[in-house]
């Protein structure tokens with residue numbers, strides 16, 4: 335399958351997880367692209383109407399994974415801006431993850447995942463799975479578990 339991993343990553347954590355996903359999904363036999371969202375005019379003070387400099391075209395992908403950091407107890411505004419501007423996800427099966435710095439899923443992780451799910455479902459995507467990685471000393475185990483989970487989800491879909 336052709337898989338697009340569409341991420342926003344300000345300080346590299348979400349990109350690191352995306353790279354681990356790319357390695358595993360490529361080893362599973364998929365063709366994988368990572369596309370990193372950039373905000374026109376820089377990353378400062380984005381709002382949901384901000385323009386994305388390089389909005390990825392999702393048409394060529396059989397599966398899409400969205401990944402973003404939690405900012406201020408919410409989904410990053412750059413990912414929100416991108417998804418708000420996507421016209422439709424009809425027929426797409428997607429998975430979503432967020433990375434975050436504060437302990438516990440309830441310090442923004444659950445809310446950001448719900449925001450991601452809601453935007454995707456409002457554009458008629460099927461959300462097959464979600465994950466939260468807390469960037470602490472146990473992150474490697476959380477990343478390994480997320481990578482295994484998303485790899486299994488895609489195998490089940492085939």
Ligand SMILES: Cc1cc2nc3c(=O)[nH]c(=O)nc-3n(C[C@H](O)[C@H](O)[C@H](O)COP(=O)(O)O)c2cc1C
Nearest residue numbers: 343344345346347348403404406407433434435436
């Ligand atoms: C402006 C800002 C706000 C943040 N707000 C939260 C937050 O509300 N909850 C949380 O758990 N982490 C928060 N963090 C930490 C980031 O979510 C965490 O470091 C994340 O892994 C960064 O991902 P990135 O390196 O891909 O940008 C915040 C970081 C920044 C820079």
